[in-house]
Amino acid sequence: MIHxxxxxxxxxxAVRIIRACRELGLSTVQVYSEADAHSIPVYMADQAxxxxxxxxxxxxxxxxxxxxxxxxxxxxAVHPGFGFLSENADFAAAVQAAGLTFIGPDPxxxxxxxxxxxxxxxxxxxxxxxxxxxxxxxxxxxxxxAASQIGYPLLVKATAGGGGKGMRIVRAENDLPEAIxxxxxxxxxxxxDSRVFLEKYIENARHIEFQVFADRHGNTVHLFERECxxxxxxxxxxxxxxxxxxxxxxxxxxxxxxxxxxxAVNYVNAGTIEFIVDMRDGRFYFLEMNTxxxxxxxxxxxxxxxxxxxxxxxxxxxxxxxxxxxDLTQRGHAVECRVYAEDPSNGFLPATGRILRxxxxxxxxxxxxxxxxxxxxxxxxxxxxxxxxxxxxxxxxDALRRMDAALGQYVILGLTNNLRFLRDVIRHPDFQRGxxxxxxxxxxFAAWQPPADPVPDDALIAAALFDSLTTQxxxxxxTLMPATGDSHDPWARADAFRLGERR
Amino acid sequence: xxxxxxxxxEIKVVRIERNxxxxxxxxxxxxxxxxxxxxxxxxLRFTRDGQPRxxxxxxxxxxxxxxxxxxxxxxxxxESASHRRRAAGTAENALAATMHxxxxxxxxxxxxxxxxxxxLMLLEAMKMEIRITAPxxxxxxxxxxxxxxIVERGQTLIELAG
Numbered sequence: 001m002i003h004x005x006x007x008x009x010x011x012x013x014a015v016r017i018i019r020a021c022r023e024l025g026l027s028t029v030q031v032y033s034e035a036d037a038h039s040i041p042v043y044m045a046d047q048a049x050x051x052x053x054x055x056x057x058x059x060x061x062x063x064x065x066x067x068x069x070x071x072x073x074x075x076x077a078v079h080p081g082f083g084f085l086s087e088n089a090d091f092a093a094a095v096q097a098a099g100l101t102f103i104g105p106d107p108x109x110x111x112x113x114x115x116x117x118x119x120x121x122x123x124x125x126x127x128x129x130x131x132x133x134x135x136x137x138x139x140x141x142x143x144x145x146a147a148s149q150i151g152y153p154l155l156v157k158a159t160a161g162g163g164g165k166g167m168r169i170v171r172a173e174n175d176l177p178e179a180i181x182x183x184x185x186x187x188x189x190x191x192x193d194s195r196v197f198l199e200k201y202i203e204n205a206r207h208i209e210f211q212v213f214a215d216r217h218g219n220t221v222h223l224f225e226r227e228c229x230x231x232x233x234x235x236x237x238x239x240x241x242x243x244x245x246x247x248x249x250x251x252x253x254x255x256x257x258x259x260x261x262x263x264a265v266n267y268v269n270a271g272t273i274e275f276i277v278d279m280r281d282g283r284f285y286f287l288e289m290n291t292x293x294x295x296x297x298x299x300x301x302x303x304x305x306x307x308x309x310x311x312x313x314x315x316x317x318x319x320x321x322x323x324x325x326x327d328l329t330q331r332g333h334a335v336e337c338r339v340y341a342e343d344p345s346n347g348f349l350p351a352t353g354r355i356l357r358x359x360x361x362x363x364x365x366x367x368x369x370x371x372x373x374x375x376x377x378x379x380x381x382x383x384x385x386x387x388x389x390x391x392x393x394x395x396x397x398d399a400l401r402r403m404d405a406a407l408g409q410y411v412i413l414g415l416t417n418n419l420r421f422l423r424d425v426i427r428h429p430d431f432q433r434g435x436x437x438x439x440x441x442x443x444x445f446a447a448w449q450p451p452a453d454p455v456p457d458d459a460l461i462a463a464a465l466f467d468s469l470t471t472q473x474x475x476x477x478x479t480l481m482p483a484t485g486d487s488h489d490p491w492a493r494a495d496a497f498r499l500g501e502r503r
Numbered sequence: 504x505x506x507x508x509x510x511x512x513e514i515k516v517v518r519i520e521r522n523x524x525x526x527x528x529x530x531x532x533x534x535x536x537x538x539x540x541x542x543x544x545x546x547l548r549f550t551r552d553g554q555p556r557x558x559x560x561x562x563x564x565x566x567x568x569x570x571x572x573x574x575x576x577x578x579x580x581x582e583s584a585s586h587r588r589r590a591a592g593t594a595e596n597a598l599a600a601t602m603h604x605x606x607x608x609x610x611x612x613x614x615x616x617x618x619x620x621x622x623l624m625l626l627e628a629m630k631m632e633i634r635i636t637a638p639x640x641x642x643x644x645x646x647x648x649x650x651x652x653i654v655e656r657g658q659t660l661i662e663l664a665g
Contacts, residue, residue, distance in 0.1 A: 045592075185633055216531075348601050350628060352656075356561030356568060357545040374545065376517055380603050380628050383533075408573035413561040423573070454508045457530040459569040459576040461537060462547050462558035464506040464517035466524065467567075 002026060002077040002101055002317050006070040007045065008091075009081030010060060011371030012388065014041035017079045020309035029073045033059035037323035039174045040371050041448070054381045058085045063091040066100045077101040077316060079309075081385065086292040087114055088164070103316040105291050109265040116159050117197050119265075123286050126264040128257045131285045133274070135159075136197035140177060143198065147176055149271055150200050152339055152483065155179055160189035162288060164234030166190055169201055196250050204437045205276040207231065208243050208284070209260035211300045213311065217320040222255040222356050224330050226296055231476055232348050232424060237418070238425060239296040240335040241303050244396060244434025245277065248421040252285055261286060270297075271274075295338070295388065298369060302334035302392040333399040334392050337422045341384040345419035345449045350394050351385040353377065356414030358386075363407040365392040365399075378415060386417060396434065398427060420450050426472055507581035508567065514581050518587045597643070597659040598635055604628030615643045616665075623661055626654070639643070641665050 003431045004027040007014045014030060016424035020028045022026045028047035035054035042048045052059035059065075063085055070078055078095045080086035086104065089111035092123040104110070115228030117135040133343045134146030136159065146155055147170070156179050156388040158166030163229055180196060188194040213222040227243035246254070258273035262424075265305045272294050274287040297308045298324040315321065341351040354377045360368045370387035378384050391406055393399030428444060430436040506517045520527040526537045528551075540555070541548040547558045557568040565580040608625040611617060617637040626633040644664035648654055 006596055100644070167630055189627070190595060257614065286529070346601070352603050354563075356563060357559055357570075359559055359570075382523070411559045411570040411571060411575070413559060413568035414563055414566075415576060422575070453574055455515075455534075456571070457533060457574045458551060458556055458571060459515050459558070460510075460515050460530050460578075461528055461535070461551060462549065462556070462560060462569050462571075463567045464507065464519055464528070465549060466542075466547055466560050466562075467506055467536070468504055468519050469539065481528075 002103075002313060004029065004073070004075045004079045005079055005103070005313070006031065006066065006073065006075040007041065007081065007398065008060070008066045009084055009086070010036050010039065010041065012369045012384065012385070013083075013295075013371075015044060015371045016369055017081060019045045019059070020307065020313065021079075022300040023307075024117040024310055024313060026313070029075050030070065030383060031060075031069050033381075035379055039376065040373060045362050047211055054379065056084060056381065062137060063094050067094050067100070067499035068090075070095075070100055071098060073212070074367065075100065077103055077313075079312070080292065080410050082292050082295055084357040086365035089114060094342065102107075103269070103312050104293075105267055105269050109267050110291045112265050113271075113291050115161060116161065116288055119289060120286070122264050123261045123289075126260050126288045126389065127263075128261050129284065131200045131202070131287075133199040136195060137254050140180075141181060143180060144173065144176060146198055147173065151199040153197045153203065156183040156196050157199055158183060158191060159188055159192070159197050162290065164231075167234050202276055202278050202285075204241070204279045204439055205229075206245055206279060207274065207287075208237070208254070208277055209274040209290075209294075209436055210255055210273050211294070211297070212258050212273060212310070213308075213315070214262055214269065214271075215315050215321045216268055216318060219324065220259050220260045220262050220267065220275075220323045220388065221321060221323070221325045221328060223300050223306065223308075225251060225254065226294075226299055228274075228296065228449060229436055229438050230431070230440060231438050236296065236424065237338045237340070237441075239299055240333065240396075240399070240433075241299045242330050242333065250282070257284070259284070261289060264288075265403075267291075267316050270308055271453065289472070295385075296336050296483045298367060298388065298390040299334035299336050302367070302390065303330045303332055304328060305331065320371075321449060322372070323330045332392055332394050333396045334390060335399045335403045335426075336388055337426070338385055338405060339387045339389055339412070340418045341415050341416055343387055343416045344418050344445070348418075350380075351378065351416035352380055352384070353415050355412060357384070357411065358413075359411035360387070361409035363402075363406070363409075365402055366406050367391070382499060386412065386415075400432065421445070421448060424448065486494040505519075508578045509581045510578045518641055525624065535569070594639075596641075597625070598638070598654045598661045598663065600654045600656055600660055601627060601633065602626075602628050602634065602656045602660045604654060606648050606654060607632070607651055609646060609660075610650075611643050611646075613643050613646055617641060617643060617663070624648075635660060 005021050006029045007017050018028050028045040029047045030041045031049050031051045032042050034055050051065045089107040092102045093107040125328045156168040168181045168183045170179045183196045184194040191411040211223040223245050228239045231239035261273050274291040275284045277284045291403045335463045342348045356375050367390040391402040508515045518529045535552045538550045552591045560570045569576045604626045607627045620635045622634050624635045640665040642665040645662040648660050
């Protein structure tokens, strides 16, 4: 039985896992790097253990330190979250070898699905459709020859990869060698494995994935799809379920294929089968399996009513799934927007810095999953995601209106972010109609600029009042705002609150 | 009390006079009466000419961030003229880092002739590779960083000439 869980991750997913553990009555241990010493999950967990300096390779990717921390604090299970070591078969094996429960699939399944070319061969044998490709490994000439057979455009992908890293689109033979080299470098950095393979690139595609879940009692089900077609740089930014594209017949066929793919590797626990759907003929192809919880899992939770993280822990505990396929239904509609510290008007370049002020939206059907708040910093060391904003509505139109309104309530000051951009994408006619493909952002938003609204007098008045009230009524050196993080005296603030109030 | 803000190319002047519980405020030529209803860290509720307004605020040095509804306005406390001249003085020929990151590879040497669009160096941040390319034809005058170096956003990496 699991009593105490070590969370081998950071940020919003760590917060998500701690919440699930708390609801199940389990104790939690949060590991953290020096950069995260004052992060939210460190304070939420029952215990926290420092595992190293900020670079992931010296902290969150150090499996041995994490296992050591789990043993030293008396944990009996490890939840890897997503990213970092979540799809590292050696880590899962090391956790098990230490006598701990790995909350996720078996190492063998992770290993097989982690090598994309092996996974493709295996699911193809199980009758699941895959795209034309070349497994790689040959000379430059082999790649060139294979590429001309597959036809351009094509994708160079990391064999050990995922998440858009080490991925390049190639449209002409001239660009192939450089794309392969760049992909190899990025793959080596991101995954410690420079191997790449080629795959046909479908231009006007929809990216639709299926959540699967399996227990150790022979049950494998799918929890329907997530539509993830809205992407930038091959990374998802908006996800929803149900997909506006699928009808009941195609949904059932893809669901069955997803279950077959999972069964092909004797999969246990939560996983996701990613498909690409060619809009020209409606055919679908297996892309890869993610052997972990997904970033976008909340939309599935909202429409199925199932807490996926708690279910992960229960299944890891040896329990059987409490439902069968016919018990599962989709109710209502859910949409998720990923709020990033990035500049959509400048190639989505990540932004770093301190969040001077954050005001999250609240209201019926609005959920914010985040690991940062006012005063926290987005650094170069980790993913620049600030939060996930998830809304639920009775139908798609209802959910989209709610998302639009919630994005409008969201305030982030001091850090470049994509809130306004997300709102414009949500309002785009193609997205509203449900016909958007993976090409939408590149095609329609390449020249996107934030609206240059003239600064209203009210904004200047507010700033001047604030400057006046915070400098005149406070003792020198104190300030109301956590501007650079060097003013942490709560009494100065409480005092100013009263002083500034109307008599 | 007078506050000056740089809004785009303009300097906006806000004058505040306290008058009992009220503030008489002028922005440029426009005058209004304001009550401060509630002030808490990063949040101000005020009434301007009878209209209640809620603003979220933050500052970072001279930068001011003010949010009303879904819109964030950014401007600065006005700087001195000499400071502005210095900021504008950085040459067009200088290519700066677009973000904080690490120089992975420098693909050219000082004195090399380069053509528009040619990759000059590779930066890496958050596991992303960013290519710095030549904005025009020219010659590499100076290289101001080295492979492996961590560079700040805005830091000049390469200077072009010719």
